[in-house]
Amino acid sequence: MARLARRRWGRLPGRGQVALDGRQLLDDDLESVGFDWSKLRNASPPELLIRFVFGGGIALIAAVAGSVFGPRFGGLFLAFPAVLPATLTLIEKKEGTTKAWADASGGVLGAIGLAAFAFTAIQLLRANPVVALALALLAWLLVSGGLYFLFRETGLFLRQDKLLTTR
């Protein structure tokens, strides 16, 4: 794919050669887990606006697609990665490619949690829609969080890094 892209487009925005920093990824796995709410002071309104537009846009597409082609088709777009390219590009711009890669590797586990969210909702919606959505959110949190700690503690992240990187 990379060779094909280089041949077709010549020099890519990233000069066609990305060097991920393995040390940074290792440090990431050793850093404590938590939330630093003071970081939100750096959240810039234009970046939030981009996310709002992409998020609102895909919700709009899902609603229109559901209305025209049926709700099951529209539902596909509830799990479309509309905001991720913007998020990853902003992270790369500010903190480098390795951090963007790290964010995307967490995204894989979040996506598996997304399937748990949908599965839980399907099982419980008929019984009680409010409880179903609350438990579905809990399922996403438990599955994605549980997988995160499993990958972190067992070194699976590092194996995944070696498997998927070229260098």
Place this chain on the structure above:
Amino acid sequence: MSIALIGLKALVGGFVVVGFSLIGQAGHPKRFAGLFSAAPSVALASLAMTVVARGTDATLAYAQGMLIGSAGMVAYCLVSLVLIDRLHALVGSILAWLAWLAVAGGVYLAVGK
């Protein structure tokens, strides 16, 4: 579905996406923060409003579609890892949409219709 409901879904979906992205921005380390990049933000807003406006049957069908879409999302994230390593974030993460399209579209055509 009324235009007002579609507009409301877009508006609330946008706000919930921003909310989850702020949680992700505060989270550390980066791999942990990445979980919130794949949070069910649009889904939560959209399904909640569908329950209120159209009842559980329509919502159930949306959730079934979402389950298929989430298989595409897993494929997207895996492929984006491979492509970011080779093409940087912008090109890699946009090209990876093809993986979502292939998997979500393929599964939908095979079993979802």
